[in-house]
Amino acid sequence: AITHRSDYAPPSWLVPEVALDFALDPAATRVKARLAVTRNGAHDTPLRLDGAGQVPLAVSVDGATVNDWRIEGEQLVIPLTGNAHVVETEVEIAPDRNTQLMGLYASGGNLCTQCEAEGFRRITWFPDRPDVLATYRVRMSADKVRFPVLLANGDPVAAGDDDDGTHWAEWHDPWPKPSYLFALVAGDLAVNRDTFTTRSGREVALGIWVRAGDVPKTDHALTALKLSMAWDERVYGREYDLDVFNIVAVDDFNFGAMENKGLNIFNSRYILADPDTATDYDYDAIAAVVAHEYFHNWSGNRITCRDWFQLSLKEGFTVYRDQGFSADQGSAAVKRIEDVRGLRAAQFPEDAGPLAHPVRPESYIEISNFYTATIYNKGAELIRMMATMLGPQRFRAATDLYFERFDGTAATCEDFVACMEEAGGIDLSQFRLWYSQAGTPRVSATLAHEPGSGRATLNLAQKVPETPGQSDKQPQVLPLRVRLFGGETGQPLGEEQLVILSDASASVTFETVTERPVVSLNRGFSAPVIVESDRSAEDLAFLARHDDDAFARYEAMQQLMLDTLIAATIEGEADTRAVVAAVADTLDDPALDRAFVAEAVLLPSENFIGDQLSVVDPEAIFRAREGLRRTLGRTLEPQWRAACDIALRRPYAYTPEDKGIRRLRNVALGYVSASGTPDAAALAWAQFEAADNMTDRQGALTTLASGHAPERDAALDVFYNRYADNPLVLDKWFQTQALSSRDDTPVLVAELAQHPDFTLANPNRARALVGAFAVNQRAFHAAGGAGYRWLTDQLLALDRLNPQTSARLLPPLGRWRRFDPIRAEAMRAELERIVATAGISKDLFEQASKSLKG
Ligand code: ARG
Ligand code: ZN
Numbered sequence: 042a043i044t045h046r047s048d049y050a051p052p053s054w055l056v057p058e059v060a061l062d063f064a065l066d067p068a069a070t071r072v073k074a075r076l077a078v079t080r081n082g083a084h085d086t087p088l089r090l091d092g093a094g095q096v097p098l099a100v101s102v103d104g105a106t107v108n109d110w111r112i113e114g115e116q117l118v119i120p121l122t123g124n125a126h127v128v129e130t131e132v133e134i135a136p137d138r139n140t141q142l143m144g145l146y147a148s149g150g151n152l153c154t155q156c157e158a159e160g161f162r163r164i165t166w167f168p169d170r171p172d173v174l175a176t177y178r179v180r181m182s183a184d185k186v187r188f189p190v191l192l193a194n195g196d197p198v199a200a201g202d203d204d205d206g207t208h209w210a211e212w213h214d215p216w217p218k219p220s221y222l223f224a225l226v227a228g229d230l231a232v233n234r235d236t237f238t239t240r241s242g243r244e245v246a247l248g249i250w251v252r253a254g255d256v257p258k259t260d261h262a263l264t265a266l267k268l269s270m271a272w273d274e275r276v277y278g279r280e281y282d283l284d285v286f287n288i289v290a291v292d293d294f295n296f297g298a299m300e301n302k303g304l305n306i307f308n309s310r311y312i313l314a315d316p317d318t319a320t321d322y323d324y325d326a327i328a329a330v331v332a333h334e335y336f337h338n339w340s341g342n343r344i345t346c347r348d349w350f351q352l353s354l355k356e357g358f359t360v361y362r363d364q365g366f367s368a369d370q371g372s373a374a375v376k377r378i379e380d381v382r383g384l385r386a387a388q389f390p391e392d393a394g395p396l397a398h399p400v401r402p403e404s405y406i407e408i409s410n411f412y413t414a415t416i417y418n419k420g421a422e423l424i425r426m427m428a429t430m431l432g433p434q435r436f437r438a439a440t441d442l443y444f445e446r447f448d449g450t451a452a453t454c455e456d457f458v459a460c461m462e463e464a465g466g467i468d469l470s471q472f473r474l475w476y477s478q479a480g481t482p483r484v485s486a487t488l489a490h491e492p493g494s495g496r497a498t499l500n501l502a503q504k505v506p507e508t509p510g511q512s513d514k515q516p517q518v519l520p521l522r523v524r525l526f527g528g529e530t531g532q533p534l535g536e537e538q539l540v541i542l543s544d545a546s547a548s549v550t551f552e553t554v555t556e557r558p559v560v561s562l563n564r565g566f567s568a569p570v571i572v573e574s575d576r577s578a579e580d581l582a583f584l585a586r587h588d589d590d591a592f593a594r595y596e597a598m599q600q601l602m603l604d605t606l607i608a609a610t611i612e613g614e615a616d617t618r619a620v621v622a623a624v625a626d627t628l629d630d631p632a633l634d635r636a637f638v639a640e641a642v643l644l645p646s647e648n649f650i651g652d653q654l655s656v657v658d659p660e661a662i663f664r665a666r667e668g669l670r671r672t673l674g675r676t677l678e679p680q681w682r683a684a685c686d687i688a689l690r691r692p693y694a695y696t697p698e699d700k701g702i703r704r705l706r707n708v709a710l711g712y713v714s715a716s717g718t719p720d721a722a723a724l725a726w727a728q729f730e731a732a733d734n735m736t737d738r739q740g741a742l743t744t745l746a747s748g749h750a751p752e753r754d755a756a757l758d759v760f761y762n763r764y765a766d767n768p769l770v771l772d773k774w775f776q777t778q779a780l781s782s783r784d785d786t787p788v789l790v791a792e793l794a795q796h797p798d799f800t801l802a803n804p805n806r807a808r809a810l811v812g813a814f815a816v817n818q819r820a821f822h823a824a825g826g827a828g829y830r831w832l833t834d835q836l837l838a839l840d841r842l843n844p845q846t847s848a849r850l851l852p853p854l855g856r857w858r859r860f861d862p863i864r865a866e867a868m869r870a871e872l873e874r875i876v877a878t879a880g881i882s883k884d885l886f887e888q889a890s891k892s893l894k895g
Contacts, residue, residue, distance in 0.1 A: 045404045046350040052173050053086045054078045054121075057217070059175045061165065065183035065227050067137035067147050073129065074165040076175075080124040088128065090117040090166035091159070093144070095132040097166065103127050117166045130166045139163070140802060140842040148293035149252065151228025152188065153306055155299055158349055158408045161220035171346045172451035174217035181225060182209035188227040190250065194218070194302045196284055214302055216282065217449065219345050224301030226250070226289045233259040237270050239280045245270075249312065250289040258313040261695075262288065265328035269335040272366050277440055279339040288312065288331070292768055295804050295845050296412065297330050300337030307334070310769050310805060316693050316734040318770050321700045323735070328370065333363040339444060347451040349408045353400045353476075354454045356412075357420020361428075364421060371697040374591030375636045381566045381592070382640075384422065388414035389571070390652055392481045395855050395895020396888065397508035401454050401476040406887035409845045415479070422569035423475050427458075429520050429539070429567050430472075431465040439464035471543055472518040479508040482517055484542065486574040488525075488560045497525065497554040502546035503570070509895050518543045522564040524590070528557035528580070531587040537564065559583050561597075564590040578604065578619040585623045591637060598623055598641045602669070606650050609665035610658065617672050624673055628680045636701030639708045644669060647818040657859050659822040663782070667715065674716030681716075684709035685724065693734040700736075707740030714744045722750030729756050739773055747782040771798055772809035779813035779820075786820035787828050794835070801839045804846045811835045815853035822860065826867035829854065833871040836885065837878055844882030851875075851885065855892030869893065 058077040063070060078088055092115055100110045100119065103126055110119045119128060139146035144163025145154050154164065162169040179193040185208040191200070195214025202208045212225075230250040237245045247266060249259040266288070273279040283303045294308035311330040314323055340362060341355035368376040391397060391414050398411070400420045405411055428436040443460040454476055462469045482505045490497045501521070505514035519542040525534040534556075540549050551558070559580045563572050576584075581604075584597035602620055609615035627633065627641050644666055651657035674681065684705050691699060710728060714721040722745060729741035729752075742760055745753045757774070764770035775798075779790050793799060793810055801807045811832065815821050821828040832854060840847040857868035875881065875889040 043404050043406055044349075044408075046348070046402065049348050049350075052081055052168055052170065053084055054088045054168065055081045056168060056173050056175045058178075059167075060178045061180070063179070063181040063183075063225065065152055065181055065188065067152065068135055070134050070136055070145060070152075071131065072134060072165045073131045074167065076128045076167070078121070078126050078128055080121075087118050087120045088126075089113075089168065090119070090128075090130070091115060091162040091169040092117055092132075092166050093163040095134060095163075095166070098131045098133060099129070101129045104129075115162075132165060134164065141845065142293055142295050142804070142843060143845065145225075146293070148291040149228075150187070151226065151230065151291065152183075153226045153228070153289065153291050154224050154301075155295065155306065156223050156301070157221040157299060158412075159221075161223055164223075167220050169220050171219040171221060171348065174219055174345070174449075174451065176217050177214045177223060178211070179213075179225060180209060180211045181227060182207045183227045187229065190230045190232075191225075191227050192250070192287055192289065192304055193225040194223065194304050196303075214283075216302060216343070218302050218342060219451065222300070222302045222342055222345075224299070224304040224306055226304065226306065228289075229253075230289065231256045233263055235263055235267065237267050237281070237286075239270070240274045241280060243281070243284065245281050245283070246285045248285070248287045250287060251309070251312065255290070255309075255313055258315050258318070259290075261314045261319075261324055262312045262327050262331050265331040266335060268328070268370070269332040269366060272332070272369065273336055273339070273362075276365065276369075277339070277362070277437070277444075279336075279444065281338060282343070286335075288334075292805070293803055295843070298334045300334040300341055302338070302342050305334045307331075308805065310772070313769060316695070318735055318764070318767055320736040320739055321695070321703055324695060325367065325700075329363050329367050332366040333359055336362045336366070343449065344444065344447045345451045347453050349405070349411070350401055350403070351453045352408075352411060353416045353420035353423075354452060354457055356417045357400065357422075358424050358457070360417050360421035361424040364425075371700070372634060372636055374595075375634070375640060375701075377565060377592050378595050378637075378640045380418075380421075384414070384418050384569060385649060385652075386646065388418045388569075389481050390648075390856070391415055391852070392419070392479060392508070393506070393652070394852070395509055395858075395892045396852060397479040399477050399479045399511075407844075407848070407882075407884045409884055410848055410887050419569060426475070426518075426520050426568060427461045427465070427469070427472070429522075430467060430541070431461065435465045436461075469518075471515075474515055474517045478505055478514050478517065479511055480506045480514065482506075482519060482568075482570045484519060484521070484563075484568075484570050484572050486560070486562055486572060488558060488574075490554060490558055492557075495553050495555055497551045497558045499523065499540075499549045499551070499560060500546070501540070501542050501549070503542055504545075509891070516543060516545045519568040519570055521562065522567040522590075523549070524561045524564060525551055525554065525558040526561060526584070526587055527555070528559050528583060530556060531583070533589065534558055537590075539567075561588050561590060561593045563596075564588075564593045566592055566596070576600075582619045582623050585641075586626055595637070595641050598627065599645055603645050603650065603653065606645060606662075606665050606669060607653055609668060610650060610654065610661045613661075613665075615665075615669075617669055620669065621673060621676050625677055625680065628677065628684070634698075634701050635705045636697070639701065639705040642673075642705075643708055648816060651818060651859070655859075656861055657818075657822075657856075658861070659819045660824075663819040667782075670712065670715035671717060674712040674714070674718075678713065678716055678718065681709040681712045685713065685728070703734075703736045703740070707736070707743070710740060710744050714748065722748060722752045726752040726756065729759075735770075735773075739777065742773075743777050743780070746777045746780075749783070765798075768803070768805070772805050775799065775806065776809040776813045779810050780817050782817075782819065786814075786817060787823050787831070790814045790820070791827075791831055794831075801835065802842055804843065807835075807839060807843075807846055808850070811839075812850050815850060821853060822864055826864070826871075829868050829871045833874055836875065837881070840882050840885045844884035848882070848884035848888045851888040851892065855888070855895065857892070858895070 060075040062073040143160035191210035193212035200210040231253040290309040290312035298307040524537040581601040588594040732738035
């Protein structure tokens, strides 16, 4: 069944209050639900409650058992005569058999929930849609020894012991919320506590709940939480609104984390960290996800989504907010570079492939498939463009208006844009196309200079490509930050301008251009578009040296590398001198922070190079890239060695400066290794052995894992044995091998799937091996198609356990149209095999069938 945005109708019954009573038991949990329901408007339709196959054990209305209910499809239909009733149901569910990890399930012996988007219906009968807002009172009882801790949304109200060995707790959440924000946790957990006092003086008890031994690994998350709370007050004027805020970490989780009101539940990989087990990247991701979920308290919980087509209302905005938070913790430029790299790695291919969809989709089969980079990351770029056009003061006035006007409601993307328009004082009618048109706009830019008149003209043209189901696109509003530089002096020629391109083409004239100009375009990546310019290698090298916008400087370098790599891929060789010189200059520039340098000298990924070509040749791309890596490694060997050395003399500290040094060191180690110098493996091994932190250790392991030196096996063994009981680090062990550039990676990965520590039942582990392998372009697409068959086997096996996670790992197969006929046919055949398999989930079916059609 397909759900269409245009079919939205307000709920016919509202549920202002809910009381739930859980008798918790992993094998058989009893759930009693008591719903106060009120008729919404004048109609005579019965109450319809969503479920997921449970059999109602009892149904009563206003205290009396009724028998005139019926099951229609997945709904429980109860005829009601008055305008307000109390409806009670009871069901039994089995959390320990819930392998989908949606609803109430068991993880590591504890019980927890995940309800977004439609998991609540797997717990009890309810109008499971985000525009039905209720206050929740939750009582739960459980065995006191196995489940000493009982948590739910809101504030704790009462607790006690019963004489049968069980205990109980009652929680009340005063803030009306949709069912997808419901949560409970029962388990044997230890806590790291702190407090935060809000600007208006509310003292909030904070708690991060984990397995007893993991408490020392929660300090970083707790610090990030306090920083987030203060940041949201300062930057958006948003305060927390309950007396408690709890976070629970679980090992089995379908995605990153969940913003349940007052009780966030996290994938443990986004909570647990210490220097010995977590990389700098992990530390940054933890802070970002903690902030993201916390920020949802306003952008998501206080104001939720009217329907799931509006998902980007909360996700795009919240990603934008967490990006701003992270930018403020360290280098904003490096954060922007990382975010754009992520957008290009995940969202651009989505927008260019069979699963392309607008930020506000028109239809879906399974909403879980729409928790995508488009909804999240492109959605965040839309907010960023509006913020750029409004400027900081008016943007803040617009978000204030939005929070004020829609507090306590289920809103739409349109509501948000209308606030931007009203408080920003600009017309966003055409801008709204960003919400409805899929595809990444392409902008072509050429600069013409008339030396005589001192005038330069920037000619811009845009094209929004066709996407499945959408042809004939209208031009969009593209805010492009632009600045000219003098090619001789290196000085800026005038101020930066914000050019708003809203027609198919336009020209911008610059006066008093007294020397040959070089144009810096889309600075800060102000619009999420693909820029095609005729800038020469010389101009790009010039910008890589002189641009005063750090992102544009990085971008010039990347474009220079990309042009070189594409030439090398197509022609088998290329002139690498400009790249070598630009990398050398960047390495030698003492004014640049090391984290920026590390980003700037990193070559575009094999996948990204492939995305630029009409027919992807994975082997040629790999050779071209390795060739350039070797050239850079050899030519600049002393600089790389120096970068490796600096770090060796510093004991670990988690500071922006030291993170930058470590990042550059790992990049440098990769280049030394690429140079083929005889002591490369020894150098990596030395780093591996001497490491006092996971960033250095994993960096060395990554370099070794792509080679054949004896140090490779030794390092993998040492690493495995050292961390055999740490699932998050074992994920790294699997992932590092799946990403290896060795020729035999497909074989090694298939063997690793037989390893006793491998399991598809844990989503992190499945992603670490299967997900990583599928994005290892050369390995996945190795001639013969074994990678495609292996991935498909894994997807089908995983689909029987966990459809959501299976469906999320499918997109690499959907790129089949971009490959040569032999590969394309082999990939297509696997997609056909998936759709022909009886009993597959609608999650996997939607992804595979759309990938075939596209
Ligand atoms: N709202 C959560 C977050 O972004 C993610 C929920 C994902 N749900 C899903 N069905 N994929 O923080
Ligand atoms: Zn979110």
